[in-house]
Amino acid sequence: MTDTPTAGDALRTTPLDSLHRELGGKMVPFAGYSMPVQYPMGVLNEHLHTREHAGLFDVSHMGQCRLTGAPVAELAKALETLVPSNIQELKAGRQRYTLFTNDDGGILDDLMVSNAGDCLILVVNAACKDADFAHLKRHLEPRGITVDVLEDRALLALQGPGAAKVMEHLAPASAAMTFMSAGKLEVNGVPCLVTRSGYTGEDGFEISVPADQAEHLARHILEQPGVAPIGLGARDSLRLEAGLCLYGSDIDTTTTPVEGALVWAMQKRRREEGGFPGAAVIQRQLAEGTARLRVGIQPEGKAPARAHTEIQDDSGRRIGEITSGGFGPTVGGPIAMGYVETAFAEPGTAVTLLVRGKPQPARVVALPFVEQRYYRG
């Protein structure tokens, strides 16, 4: 069951590798890294613990980079040539979700951008990071912008209703942050870049910390009341309940932001002006609609419908496919998301899922499955 990596495909480790092993983490290969999929608490209880208290996630495999070499206004303008979001109006101390698009309007990756005052900080997906950094360098360096890959930083996520109290203790200034704020803060005396955001639908923080301080900080956070280490398994079920996309499953180069129901990430000025890769395709889709849309799907029975499950109409005709699906511990039953023909995208529409060859009734539902509890001040 365990794959032993050979020299050719040796897995990378994060600065918390020995801590994961000490905590009993079950290590699995993920995006080229050895990562904990769960700890002895187990996926189900790790999920519930995060929703009730606070969970600490190691997301150091994700790519972090910094754009410098020009005033932030110029950096923002340059980045806008690669993403369909309004970066120029992203104020200092604020963060925004965006997408790298390609010339066909497909999604190369989804990412977070923070305006740190004197630079832009980007966080991208682990599996895409090498391609993303090359993409950024190719397009931005000719404009005199420096793309620094922050190899020497770990990334910790502290998520859940108990996260704010823990952070306030370690970094009093964090109490003034609202959802999607970003700031340079000392966390337990260590200079970090902190954002109030995450991938669980809960209030929480992501902490970019120097790699050589990461283990010490993680241990200190884990000593705080109510904090448990949480693996990738629960990270996935938490994000699915929160209706958040997993790149590579729910969105990829074959899906556009319009099909992916991510129009909210493209602010009005950008939708109108374009000026990003694939703008013509995306603007046409905005005007004319698309043949399919990403929606939430709730199976009516107990059987989870996993990714690639076929979605049918009541006559048995294929109308789409599940892209993420499983069991939602907080929902207490199966949940999924996927793409359906636009005529079936209205919440409440009855559809059929072909689970292991057997038709199972399901309904299209509005996302998220679990109400997001972000702190908006």
Add this chain to the structure above:
Amino acid sequence: MTMWFTKDHEWVRVEDDNTATVGISHYAQEQLGDVVFVELPEVGRTLAKGEEAAVVESVKAASEVYSPIGGEVVAFNKALPDSPGTINLDPFGEGWFYRIKLDGEPDTEGLMDQAAYDDYVASL
């Protein structure tokens, strides 16, 4: 009552009444993690040895359960679909899956006894 095991971590126990009970091992439930869904074979279905008989799903993934023994299903664990977590708590007891009517001596070819299975798990 002798218990036999497969390499896929199913167990089968030959009972006194000419039936055999099937489940998954402690090692299997540990590997799966919290079981959140189970699909069991209907009574009356005839299973061939090695045939896909049941499905167990954890939060993470689905796994098939292959029948370690052939025969007609005479009972399944009715309590299990509503409390699949029993498989984690008591895999060799309350977490049993289904019972098969034996037709003569059980076919144990390819199955391991407890000692061989323990060695096998230790080697994984």
